[in-house]
Amino acid sequence: MKNLLRIVQRTCSGDDVTVSRRKFLTMSSAMLAAPVLPACSGPSVIPTNGIPRSAYDDNSTAEQVTERIDLSGKIVVVTGCNSGIGYETMRVLALRGAHVIGTGRTMKKAIAACESVAGETTPMQLELSDFDSVSACAKSIANIDAPIDVLVCNAGMYGGDRELVNGVEKQFAVNHLGHFLLVNLLLERLFLAQQGRVVVVSSRAAYGSAPETGILFDDLSMQNRYSAGLAYGHSKLANALFSLELARRLEGTRVTSNALHPGVIRTRIVRHESFLLRTGFSLLSKIAGKSVEEGAATSCFVASHPSLSTTSGRYFEDCNAVTVVGDSHMHDTEQAARLWQESERLTREYLPPTSARINTR
Ligand SMILES: NC(=O)c1ccc[n+]([C@@H]2O[C@H](COP(=O)([O-])OP(=O)(O)OC[C@H]3O[C@@H](n4cnc5c(N)ncnc54)[C@H](OP(=O)(O)O)[C@@H]3O)[C@@H](O)[C@H]2O)c1
Numbered sequence: 001m002k003n004l005l006r007i008v009q010r011t012c013s014g015d016d017v018t019v020s021r022r023k024f025l026t027m028s029s030a031m032l033a034a035p036v037l038p039a040c041s042g043p044s045v046i047p048t049n050g051i052p053r054s055a056y057d058d059n060s061t062a063e064q065v066t067e068r069i070d071l072s073g074k075i076v077v078v079t080g081c082n083s084g085i086g087y088e089t090m091r092v093l094a095l096r097g098a099h100v101i102g103t104g105r106t107m108k109k110a111i112a113a114c115e116s117v118a119g120e121t122t123p124m125q126l127e128l129s130d131f132d133s134v135s136a137c138a139k140s141i142a143n144i145d146a147p148i149d150v151l152v153c154n155a156g157m158y159g160g161d162r163e164l165v166n167g168v169e170k171q172f173a174v175n176h177l178g179h180f181l182l183v184n185l186l187l188e189r190l191f192l193a194q195q196g197r198v199v200v201v202s203s204r205a206a207y208g209s210a211p212e213t214g215i216l217f218d219d220l221s222m223q224n225r226y227s228a229g230l231a232y233g234h235s236k237l238a239n240a241l242f243s244l245e246l247a248r249r250l251e252g253t254r255v256t257s258n259a260l261h262p263g264v265i266r267t268r269i270v271r272h273e274s275f276l277l278r279t280g281f282s283l284l285s286k287i288a289g290k291s292v293e294e295g296a297a298t299s300c301f302v303a304s305h306p307s308l309s310t311t312s313g314r315y316f317e318d319c320n321a322v323t324v325v326g327d328s329h330m331h332d333t334e335q336a337a338r339l340w341q342e343s344e345r346l347t348r349e350y351l352p353p354t355s356a357r358i359n360t361r
Contacts, residue, residue: 042207042208042326042327042328043207043208043324043325043326043327043328043330044324044325044326045317045322045323045324045325046322046323046325047320047321047322047323048314048315048320048321048322048323049323051311051314051320051321052307053320054301054305054307054319054320056297056301056318056319056320057318057319057320058263058290058294058318059294060294060297060301060318060319061291061293061294061296061297062088062089062091062092062293062294062296062297062299062300063092063095063293064297065297065300065301065305065319066092066093066095066096066300066301066304066305069096069304069305069306070096070097071093071096071097071098071304072097072098073097074097074098074099074149074150075098075099075101075144075146075147075148075149075150076093076098076099076100076101076148076149076150076151076152076303077100077101077103077141077148077150077151077152077186078090078093078100078101078102078103078152078154079103079126079128079152079153079154079155079179079182080103080104080154080155080156081100081102081103081104081110081113081114081123081154082102082104082105082109082110082112082113083113083267083268084265084267084268084269084292084295085154085201085262085265085267085292085295085296085299086102086152086154086155087113087117087292088292088293088295088296089152089154089296089299089300089303090102090113090114090117090121091117091118092296092300093150093300093303093304094117094118094119094120094121095117095118095119096304097119098119098120098149098150098304099119099120099121099122100114100117100119100120100121100122101121101122101123101124101141101144102114102121102122102123102124103123103124103125103126103137103155104123104124104125104126105125105126105127106125107123107124107125110123110124110125110126111123122144124137124140124141125137126155126178126182128155128173128174128175128177128178128179128182129165129170129173129174129178131166131178131181131347131349131350134178134181134182134185134350135181135185135350137182138181138182138185138186141186141189142185142186142188142189146189146192147189147190147192147193147194147196148186148189148190148192148193148196149190149193149194149195149196149197150196150197150198150199150303150304151182151183151186151190151196151197151198151199152199152201152299152303153179153182153183153198153199153200153201153239154199154201154299155174155178155179156174156175156201156235156269157170157171157174157175157269157272158171158228158232158269158270158272158273159171159228159229159231159232159270159272159273159277160228160272160273162222162223162226162231164221165177166346167220167221168220168221168346169220169221169222169226169231169234169235170231171228171231171232171234171235172220172222172231172234172235172238174235175232175235175236175238175239176235176238176239176242176343177343177346177347179200179239179242180242180343180347181347181350181351183198183242183246184347184351184352185350185351185352187255188352190255191253191254191255193254193255194254195254195255195256195309196254196255196256197255197256197257197258197302197303197308198243198246198255198256198257198258199257199258199259199260199299199302199303200239200240200242200243200257200258200259200260201239201259201260201262201299202236202237202239202240202243202259202260202261202315203232203233203236203239203261203262204261204317205229205232205233205236206233206236206237206239206240206261206328206330207237207324207326207328207329207330208233209229209230209232209233210230210233210234210236210237210328210329211225211230211233211234212327214237214329214332214335215234215237215238215241215329215335215338215339215342216234217338217339217342220342220346222234228272228273237329237330238339239259240259240315240330241329241330241332241335241336241339242259242336242339242340242343243257243258243259243313243315244257244259244313244331244333244336245333245336245337245339245340246340247312247313247314248313248333248336248337249340250312251312256308256309256310256311256312257312257313258302258308258311258312258313258314258315258316259314259315259316260298260299260302260315260316260317261298261315261316261317262290262295262296262298262299263289263290263294263295263298263317263318264284264285264288264289264290265285265289265290265291265292265294265295266281266282266285266286266289266292267292267295269281297319298316298317298318298319301316301319302316315330315331
């Protein structure tokens, strides 16, 4: 069984009555990794109305979903290209002919990653918690003086002790605000593309472990209530709502914005966590998660598939648009609009005048 959430749900709901060695391992690791995972009960997903099912699912790899897609002449930016899902996303999009600009927190990491894949790549330095670095990266990309066809906001962090960046909780700053700024700084380039795409790598944690009230507008530093899992869910909800509001603002343009959950994949995402949690996550993702090749499939599909050229404001899992049903803020347009305003306020010193070009309420 590939779907981690289903395993955990079955494990939690006690559907499995016989306990084989494999099940025992799955159950134990699920318990160890529980803080990283969405809750066992609560919202679930159904296919989104009006968007045809694709030919792909949770077993598809990034190479399979991009087979026969020629990305020659396209420029794609992938943040966090030196590890996990971002590395595979860069590798496969470059394999299909795109010129991939891959970012790493240090130039050394970005160069090493870019040099290790076939095809045309350009390394760039980007530290998302540092808005000067985000601005400098956007300037370097703009210096290439060409349209940007796709911007994959992939880089992300999970956990650690509570830390603040410019007064807000660090995961919110890195996973959401840094990308919010980068996208706004590069929108002008995306408008120049024949069909620009923003792809935001969110997570099921956005509806599985975000605060019940959604974005904590009155406590973005999370001083009232902090746990690594809650802060991660909060930042991933911000990813999904950012994409939703961006899509609304981009209506009538050739640029689209979509968010996605890549699956549960054994990458370095939980490296800031305890040994126990890392072990649990590692075991569970090995037994029941996706491979990195499968984990990059939804990103590559949303970034490149011709069938999605006008699809915008959607959320994808396993290479298909899904709607979250039940108690969540995933499709909360009011929170999305408010988050945009708040994010503009928090990054205003760095925002370009071009942000005024996209439709405001
Ligand atoms: N793995 C999963 O099960 C899973 C599930 C749902 C969603 N996701 C999402 O998928 C995306 C990719 O994660 P992954 O699993 O591939 O994890 P990963 O292997 O840890 O890769 C994360 C990437 O983000 C970069 N990054 C971290 N903090 C950064 C910062 N402050 N500034 C710039 N870059 C930063 C990392 O750089 P360094 O290597 O230098 O730290 C690395 O390149 C993330 O957005 C994550 O939230 C993953």
